[in-house]
Amino acid sequence: MPPSTRRWLSLGFVAMVIVFGLYHLIDFDQPSVITGSIPAASKNNQFQWKDVPKQYPVSSMMALPTARPAQIPPIQFDFSWRKESKEEKDKREARKKAVKENFAHAWEGYKAHAWMKDEVAPMSGGSRESFGGWAATLVDSLDTLWIMGFEKEFMNAVGTLDKIDFSRSSGEEINVFETTIRYLGGFLSAYDLSGHTPLLAKAIQLGEMLYVAFDTPNRMPNTRWKWRDAADGKPQEAATFTLVAEIGSLSLEFTRLSQLSGDPKYFDAVQRITEQFVRYQNQTKLPGMWPVLVNPKNTDFVSDNTFSLGAMSDSLYEYLPKQYMLLGGLHEEYRLLYEAAIATAKQHTFFRPLNKDNLDILVSGLAKVHEGKVDLVPEGQHLVCFAGGMIGIASQIFGLDDLSTARKLIDGCIWAYESTPAKIMPETFRLIPCKGDCLWDEGEWHKEVLSYQIGPEAIESIFVLYRITGDTTLQDKAWNMFQSIENHTRTDIAHASLTDITVPIPPKSDRMESFWTAETLKYFFLIFSEPSVISLDEYVFNTEAHPFKRPSPSWGWNTKGT
Numbered sequence: 001m002p003p004s005t006r007r008w009l010s011l012g013f014v015a016m017v018i019v020f021g022l023y024h025l026i027d028f029d030q031p032s033v034i035t036g037s038i039p040a041a042s043k044n045n046q047f048q049w050k051d052v053p054k055q056y057p058v059s060s061m062m063a064l065p066t067a068r069p070a071q072i073p074p075i076q077f078d079f080s081w082r083k084e085s086k087e088e089k090d091k092r093e094a095r096k097k098a099v100k101e102n103f104a105h106a107w108e109g110y111k112a113h114a115w116m117k118d119e120v121a122p123m124s125g126g127s128r129e130s131f132g133g134w135a136a137t138l139v140d141s142l143d144t145l146w147i148m149g150f151e152k153e154f155m156n157a158v159g160t161l162d163k164i165d166f167s168r169s170s171g172e173e174i175n176v177f178e179t180t181i182r183y184l185g186g187f188l189s190a191y192d193l194s195g196h197t198p199l200l201a202k203a204i205q206l207g208e209m210l211y212v213a214f215d216t217p218n219r220m221p222n223t224r225w226k227w228r229d230a231a232d233g234k235p236q237e238a239a240t241f242t243l244v245a246e247i248g249s250l251s252l253e254f255t256r257l258s259q260l261s262g263d264p265k266y267f268d269a270v271q272r273i274t275e276q277f278v279r280y281q282n283q284t285k286l287p288g289m290w291p292v293l294v295n296p297k298n299t300d301f302v303s304d305n306t307f308s309l310g311a312m313s314d315s316l317y318e319y320l321p322k323q324y325m326l327l328g329g330l331h332e333e334y335r336l337l338y339e340a341a342i343a344t345a346k347q348h349t350f351f352r353p354l355n356k357d358n359l360d361i362l363v364s365g366l367a368k369v370h371e372g373k374v375d376l377v378p379e380g381q382h383l384v385c386f387a388g389g390m391i392g393i394a395s396q397i398f399g400l401d402d403l404s405t406a407r408k409l410i411d412g413c414i415w416a417y418e419s420t421p422a423k424i425m426p427e428t429f430r431l432i433p434c435k436g437d438c439l440w441d442e443g444e445w446h447k448e449v450l451s452y453q454i455g456p457e458a459i460e461s462i463f464v465l466y467r468i469t470g471d472t473t474l475q476d477k478a479w480n481m482f483q484s485i486e487n488h489t490r491t492d493i494a495h496a497s498l499t500d501i502t503v504p505i506p507p508k509s510d511r512m513e514s515f516w517t518a519e520t521l522k523y524f525f526l527i528f529s530e531p532s533v534i535s536l537d538e539y540v541f542n543t544e545a546h547p548f549k550r551p552s553p554s555w556g557w558n559t560k561g562t
Helices: 011-024 040-045 086-114 136-140 142-147 151-158 176-194 197-212 227-231 244-248 251-261 265-283 314-326 332-348 383-397 403-418 457-469 473-489 515-527
Strands: 306-308 366-370 373-377 379-381 428-430 539-541 547-549
Touching: 086 136, 086 473, 086 515, 136 142, 136 176, 136 515, 142 151, 142 176, 142 515, 151 176, 176 197, 176 244, 176 251, 176 515, 176 547, 197 227, 197 251, 197 265, 244 265, 244 314, 251 265, 251 314, 265 332, 314 332, 314 383, 314 539, 332 383, 379 383, 383 403, 383 457, 403 457, 403 473, 457 473, 457 515, 473 515
Parallel strands: none
Antiparallel strands: 306 366, 366 373, 379 428, 539 547
């Protein structure tokens, strides 16, 4: 998930900085203030989101596909022919055990200091309500508990779900995107893995709430949602500007909710957004990609001039091949959207950076369009490291010759980890595109936001590439990364973000976002697990690393009643 602050490279990014600050809402060093309460409509605890009258009801629902799922090519390497030696297994198991112990450390710190709060403060032992006040770390970590074998802890956490009340919130405004990927994704994944019905019931309860955010004249959601106004029945409309990732990254969770609940309205809601991306893909200032900012109120998806696979856009692109898989390969528009987008990204945002060892690596930067001219902004981001895994998966399921591109992007992220004193990749950094002869400039490396927010994107893609190729050297790279991260982030309570990785002992900040236990540690655990554990041919991960069951011609749709 994205960190809380970034520094852009030019004066042209000043407005974007303001928007990006709003995107993340919470300052790393200041606790949130609880300001919300039960809305007037919920007196006597009888308020139900499903009972809120609809201002703009849908007259005809788009239906989920019901035909037999298509035969999608396998993603994972065939590990069956490779026999693991005892020495190799012992090493892998020892590494997995170390990851599991670090998760247990973070989980115990959360339980002891911030139980039922959104986050634990890993330095002070305080707590934060950063994402609605519904126990974000608890819900976000449910499937990790199950995958790692903490069944007693899992059942204890599930037993607390009745205490989570979606008729109230810790803030006046709800981030629909964050709520969807962390909470809804967390409930759905934990249900898919465990089959415990209270989890699906909670997902439906939350889905009813989030669906009200779509009750606007054009059915585009209000992604920064004044939930109290909606609960009181006041008319709503979508915003005049929205980060494209926020409106474009709801499809997996809402589709899976429709599949499991049998209610088509959630799929209908997100499919209407997809129609806008289809409509405008070739009308933007960089045809093939969509700009960072869009105007859902007026369905203007073309006016902005900044394009990226990174912050504020990332999961929009990530979800295109993943939604294709979740829909059983029966919605061809997702393949077409992805292929057009990645062709443009490769042409205008990927570049080979200058590096001391002249490695053949790639980084995904930004593109800005001025009067028809496309300019590359050669900025690296930790967050955009997800792209290697995305491209690797798409190359497998769509039969594209892009696996070498995926490898070069992932190698670029590994290089960034290995190139700092702390051996940890910074959140953003300036690079020099290498065109012909160019000279190394050590100073250029140290100009941007050199913090590390314990995010998952690099290990995510390394895990995916390992599962695709079977290359065990990637496990070694992952282990080196894990040791550096664990060594610098661990506190007596949990694990902390870092403020400056350019020094040998990086200073810590008092923040541990829920994606540390939901994503980062989960991917580290899985790369050292048996390849059959959460197989990429059986599950698709949402952008918060929550695995959903995929359909298959062999076992059907994994939906309600099947």
